[in-house]
Amino acid sequence: MKIKSIYSVAWDAPEARGFFGKVPVEPKTKPRRPSWIESGPVANPVTRYPRYSAYRPLWTPTWGDFIVVAEAEDGTKGFAFANHGKPVAAMVDEYFGLRLAGENAMAIEKCYDMMVRMCAPFGATGIASYAVSGIDLALWDLKGKLLDRPVYELLGGPSKDELFCYSTGGDTDWYMELGFKATKLPCPFAMADGLDGLKKNVELVAKTREMVGDGVELMLDCWMAFDTEYAVRLAEELRPYKLKWMEECLRSEDFDAHAQLRQRAPWQTLATGEHWFTTYPFQHAASRHIVDILQPDIQWVGGLTPIVKICAIAEATSMTVIPHGGGNTPYGQHACYALPVIPWTECFVPTPPGVPPSEAPRLPGMAMPKNGRMIPSDAPGFGIDMDVGKLPRFFR
Numbered sequence: 001m002k003i004k005s006i007y008s009v010a011w012d013a014p015e016a017r018g019f020f021g022k023v024p025v026e027p028k029t030k031p032r033r034p035s036w037i038e039s040g041p042v043a044n045p046v047t048r049y050p051r052y053s054a055y056r057p058l059w060t061p062t063w064g065d066f067i068v069v070a071e072a073e074d075g076t077k078g079f080a081f082a083n084h085g086k087p088v089a090a091m092v093d094e095y096f097g098l099r100l101a102g103e104n105a106m107a108i109e110k111c112y113d114m115m116v117r118m119c120a121p122f123g124a125t126g127i128a129s130y131a132v133s134g135i136d137l138a139l140w141d142l143k144g145k146l147l148d149r150p151v152y153e154l155l156g157g158p159s160k161d162e163l164f165c166y167s168t169g170g171d172t173d174w175y176m177e178l179g180f181k182a183t184k185l186p187c188p189f190a191m192a193d194g195l196d197g198l199k200k201n202v203e204l205v206a207k208t209r210e211m212v213g214d215g216v217e218l219m220l221d222c223w224m225a226f227d228t229e230y231a232v233r234l235a236e237e238l239r240p241y242k243l244k245w246m247e248e249c250l251r252s253e254d255f256d257a258h259a260q261l262r263q264r265a266p267w268q269t270l271a272t273g274e275h276w277f278t279t280y281p282f283q284h285a286a287s288r289h290i291v292d293i294l295q296p297d298i299q300w301v302g303g304l305t306p307i308v309k310i311c312a313i314a315e316a317t318s319m320t321v322i323p324h325g326g327g328n329t330p331y332g333q334h335a336c337y338a339l340p341v342i343p344w345t346e347c348f349v350p351t352p353p354g355v356p357p358s359e360a361p362r363l364p365g366m367a368m369p370k371n372g373r374m375i376p377s378d379a380p381g382f383g384i385d386m387d388v389g390k391l392p393r394f395f396r
């Protein structure tokens, strides 16, 4: 079976309303208080500039999401959600899609390799990697549909009975009520907030540890906001609160800083990788052991194909992989279910305190965590029940 065409469609068309967790709908239950998301701040690389420091959405891209469709000669359609709309959809429709048409629809390794090599003139990281990811995931979905099997079976089948999910966000009391046994806080302050910010970071972690007790794992997400010195200092102050890991303390490109942090805080488990693209940075980090836990994002790193390779790197270097946002997409759920080196699945809780997550809009057919546990859909492909044939092309 050959690939007939690969192209982008718009998910935010009226035909798609309610498909994805970003279409606002009025929940039935009234929230007890607004979500942490609405009350910032969250430390980030731009925190030093007051004009943009209050919230990440003040400066992060607004291109939005879209859907990549991979259509086979017989009309079967695989599809996947992709990020960063216009520039990424242009790469899908005007570059990779045209060059992959006519290839064997089952030859995903070949298609991935072709795409990464065709990135050579402009680089395979960043925006290009979002396009490669969307196409790779659409091809996996297509293969599952052609073979009538869920993607996790194409990877070898389940490696665990269910997924152990951890929550991410600042409404810790709410996540405990929902039954999570591990939770990750966003770090609010960075260097520009001075000693006062450092003290507030420590107070937040101390207060949260007291709330959850010693029977719950606690992590801290630092979203590339620190330099080495600040990360070491904060890690030292937080040592009494037994963090399971500190995440993404440094700018993703600065490998020397990662090596320094490893050396200066040898006792602190370090996790990173959501802003690393392709397999190379993971191989670099694993071979030098500059972090402990690799966190590729399946929609950003290049898709499921490189995730499998990164898991092999981790196996061979006694490391752990916990994909970024793994529980929030069917793609991450299938990878976490099938690959033994992945012990945990990250879940961003989509509702404010008091509103059951089942009331949030979501992809039809996608699993949701219950009591901090989850089993992915066993429907063919990634199991998302949507007729993408009804959606308009992204570039109309």
Ligand SMILES: [Mg+2]
Binding pocket: 221, 222, 223, 247, 248, 274, 324
């Ligand atoms: Mg993170």
